[in-house]
Amino acid sequence: MxxxxxxxxxxxxxxxxxxxxxxxxxxxxxxxxxxxxxxxxxxxxxxxxxxxxxxxxxxxxxxxxxxxxxxxxxxxxxxxxxxxxxxxxxxxxxxxxxxxxxxxxxxxxxxxxxxxxMARGGGMSAVIGLDQNTIEQIISINKFNLEIANCNSPSQIVVSGLKEDVTAAREYFLEEGAKHYVILNVSGAFHSRHMxxxxxxxxxxxxxxxxxxxxxxxxxxxxxxxxxxxxxxxxxxxxxxxxxxxxxxxxxxxxxxxxxxxxxxxxxxxxxxxxxxxxTTTIEVTKSISTQKEVSEYTQTTLNKLGESSFQQVYDVKLSYMVSFLPKGITSAEMIIKLARSNILGFYGASGLPLDRIEQDLTYINKELGKLQPFGVGILGGAYNSNDQEILKLLLKHKVANLEIQGYKNITPALVQFRAEGLVRDDHGIVSINHRIIAQAKSIEDAEIFLSPAPAYLLEDMVLKGLLSQEKAEWLMNIPMVDDLYVESTITETNRMLDSAVLLPAVIKMRDLRTRSTSWPRTRIGSAMQIGSPETTGLSFFLGADFVVTRSINQATVEAGLSNMAKSMLDRARDKNSAIVPKVDCFESGEYTMVLHDNMYFAERADLLYRLFYNNDSWYEIDEEERNRIQELYLGQTFEQVQDNLSAILPKSILKRAERNGKVAMAHIYYWYLEQAQDLAITGDMRHSGEYHICFDQAAAACNNWLSGTEMETWENRRVDKLAEKLMLEAEMYLNERLSELKS
Missing domain, CATH: 3.40.366.10 (Malonyl-Coenzyme A Acyl Carrier Protein, domain 2)
Known part of the structure; x- marks a missing residue:
């Protein structure tokens, strides 16, 4: 060989x-x-x-x-x-x-x-006799503007960076035991970010x-x-x-x-x-359950053991498992069809798409599936996603009964109308709920809103405006706004993950107290606590989750609505390849989102735009040279052109605020950059691959680690339904193994 x-x-x-x-x-x-x-x-x-x-x-x-x-x-x-x-x-x-x-x-x-x-001002040096960890520690402790450029062998490593740092670092490396420190005859910091x-x-x-x-x-x-x-x-x-x-x-x-x-x-x-x-290399061989053949040896009865059986019955699915949506059709029509045919619940990512595209996809889904298979549609809340009313009208038109909502901090009239349209009372006076809502909750406060009926003042106002009948308003007073709610972590700049392992039991306890003290239907509580491996999946069920929710791990599948290039970047990434960027809807709360940061400059650019927003009250307070650089390199157009483009897609109320408030206008610039970067990842524009905006969190990293060395290691071999089955099967095995160990 x-x-x-x-x-x-x-x-x-x-x-x-x-x-x-x-x-x-x-x-x-x-x-x-x-x-x-x-x-x-x-x-x-x-x-x-x-x-x-x-x-x-x-x-x-x-x-x-x-x-x-x-x-x-x-x-x-x-x-x-x-x-x-x-x-x-x-x-x-x-x-x-x-x-x-x-x-x-x-x-x-x-x-x-x-x-x-053409590179100038940089340099490189070969460090002989120190290992990689020691070199990285020396660079970090002394804050040298250097990085490792070549790992030639375990004891021959080349560093690269600014010329003055390459020179200044020599004595530090020699003091720490380097046998030689040889400055190379080059003019640039090759194989580094300086290139x-x-x-x-x-x-x-x-x-x-x-x-x-x-x-x-x-x-x-x-x-x-x-x-x-x-x-x-x-x-x-x-x-x-x-x-x-x-x-x-x-x-x-x-x-x-x-x-x-x-x-x-x-x-x-x-x-x-x-x-x-x-x-210096020892090869170790490890064995795990890795092939689809091994997975298929387990029976169907194992598949539906985990979670709340009523979830499976209500949605007519075989797993207490749900594929949450990513916007702009990343959770695509093809993905929804694949899941539904395998009796797994998934939600189509409608937010961020034009209405004609949404209607086209819903027509396609219904044609492929008929009326019996389970699926739903997902929409985002927030100021930049204000067309929920129009999307919900399409759901009613196409008889879509299941809705997932993310990012909602309060109940809107459109949500109430969707809920009300599915309420029917039979001859015995029993009200059945035919339009189901599954909501994301990132705090106790979020959960409290959704575990309760719609606010009385909102129902009264809708009745007065003729948007809701008095009869249905009375029914809604005794029905929680959602059938199912899942908890998910919040990411901040100082804390990458506010632990949903703490939030999940707290929300379950609150739900149980409300169920005992009212006649309201019992809301099922799910977990989206970084579900990407059998261990986190099993832990969620162990903590009492009725169902589990996956999102980011489904991007690197055959059916996902991302470009092949983006999928290939995703399936090889690990936790170290992630970064955080501020969410445009959450500037004031300081909420962030995790993105892929593997040889890309999207995160740095997004962070710079946010810092400019934070430190300036207007775009025109920024230094002219810096403004020109951002317009040329980041936006590809002028600030004024961005504003003109946004006027065609943003609500008039937001646009008017921007006219009065320069800081709001700067937030629009950030929003525009994130949206364009996400579009690049969807279309696969190779010229701008460094600017791809791709969701990549700890769940996605854990999934890649778990699937490494298996048939599903690459996205080309990941089918979204088979991934779900494998995850649930191995979660069941993991729980059984841990329980056996505890008993012994």
Whole structure:
């Protein structure tokens, strides 16, 4: 089993490729025509000392590596299991795997070299003899503007950052035990966040090329795992601003059973590094329930053991489990159909979509499902989502009986009307509830509102206005506003998660007290406490939840309404790849939301916009240079153009407030940026992948950890219904195991 590896910048030397240029004359001429100089002369003689300069090194080394590989294949036809390359060498790995041809490879590395050579004010240094954790601690404690750029081996790590910090850090690393601290002869902070400007320029260039699926797996430097077919552009762009995880890449290959490594190109630099990595790597094999076949061995009776049986009966589903909606159709019509056909409850994400799109999708869902299968529609509350009345009219028109609401802090007339339209009294005087509402609660106060009937003053006002009959108003006085309520954590800047494990029992206790002291129907209480693994699912039921709610984990499924690129970014992410950004509806309360932050600048930009909002009373108080930069890089248009665009989608009441209050107008800028960034993730615009606004919380991270090494590791193999079944089955197993341990 062989892995071919290609060296990167630093392996070049005068005279390299001497035995290759004459044999591959046509290819050399092709490369010369692209770069505009004689590569053979540069490599053989280097008369002007250019070979060490980045813009010349990269094309020259790519050509020599490529020709070396072609020569090898002429002489050796052994089967190759994997390709990998160190930094620049990764382009040779992709060339060898038929992702692009020789001409494209030369063009890419020439552009890459040109852009990297433009970087100024940065530096890099090789730290020999310290491990990664020690290096990160030294950087953190001393607040150096540095980051790890290359993990070449466990004891050879390169740091990158501002030139003055690279120089100043030398004595600190040596004092902590580094054997050597070698400052490299480069002008830029390569493989760090300081290369973002050049990365964006490279993204624009890369976008013009189309790539093929690798014929042999290629290991990504950044992710230390094989390239995803859908993310080749993204991985190439990421490489410029992220560390070269060579140690992780080789360890991944060792875990796959790779034992033979062939270095192709000048020198033996990588061979020595691989030897060092092998000497410090122990491969462990773990076993878990991982395949769908294993899951299917459990019977259907196991599926419905967890949770409240009345939830399953009322909604006609097989699980006490619900897929909560994400807006803008991310929880898509296709997802709802897939769930309903498997008798699992899901809610279509209507908020943020135009009404004609919502009606089109509801027509499609009803046509596919008929009248019997369970599903619902979800809407968001808040000032920026004020079209709930129009959406609820569509639900009535299409006879949708189930509604999920998120972000509501009070009961609105539209909710009361939806509830009232489903009330029917039979001949015996018994009122049945045919329009069901499931509400999100993030506090005791939220729960108290929804566990109670609609406020009397609101019912009276609606009767006076002719919006509600007196009879139905009287019925509503004895019916809680919701049939089901689920608790969910609130995220703040200082506390990433206000624990719903505390909130859940408190809300259950409040519900039980109300049920005993009134004649109101019993409201079921569910949990959305970061449900993404069997453990958190089992814990929710152990704490008394009647049902569980998932949301973020369903984005990385085949049926989700996100782009393939966004899904591929999601399914490989872990907890460290998350960040928090303020929610535009919750500036005053300080509530945040968790987003994906893997080689992306969306979170930093969102945070800067919020800080500008916080520190200024008007857009025009901001420094003109800063305003222009934001308009050009963040918004892609002027402040005034954003306001004009918002006038077509925001309620008039909000727009009038913005005219009177500059701070409200600034909040609109933030809202616009978040909305546009979410649209980019949905459409999959590769040129702006660093600005994707993607929900990624602890549940999504836990789900990826849980599914790692299973058939569902990648989104292409995650079906939303099978994910639900697997999660509930393994939660049941987890609870049984824990209870058995406690008994023993």
């Amino acid at each position: 062989a892995t071919y590896v290609f060296p990167g910048q630093g392996a070049q030397f005068k005279g390299m490729g001497s035995e290759l240029f004459r044999e591959f004359k046509d290819m050399v001429r092709e490369a010369n025509a692209i770069v505009g100089y004689d590569i053979e002369e540069l490599c053989m003689f280097d008369k002007h000392n250019l070979l060490s300069k980045t813009e010349y090194t990269q094309p020259a080394l790519f050509v020599v590596n490529a020709l070396s590989y072609l020569k090898n294949r002429q002489e050796n036809n052994e089967k190759i299991d994997y390709f990998a390359g160190h930094s620049l060498g990764e382009y040779n790995a992709l060339f060898a795997a038929d992702v692009f041809d020789f001409e494209t490879g030369v063009k890419l590395v020439e552009k890459r070299g040109q852009l990297m050579s 973002q400007e050049y990365s964006r320029m490279f993204a624009d260039y890369v976008g013009q090329f189309s790539f093929n699926k690798p014929s042999v797996p290629v290991i990504s430097n950044v992710h230390a795992e094989p390239y995803s077919d859908h993310l080749i552009h993204q991985f190439l762009i990421e490489q410029m601003t992220n560390r070269v995880n060579w140690t992780g890449s080789i360890r991944y290959l060792l875990e796959q059973g790779q034992t033979e490594f062939v270095e192709v190109g000048p020198g033996q630099v990588l061979t020595k590094l691989i030897d060092a990595i092998q000497q």
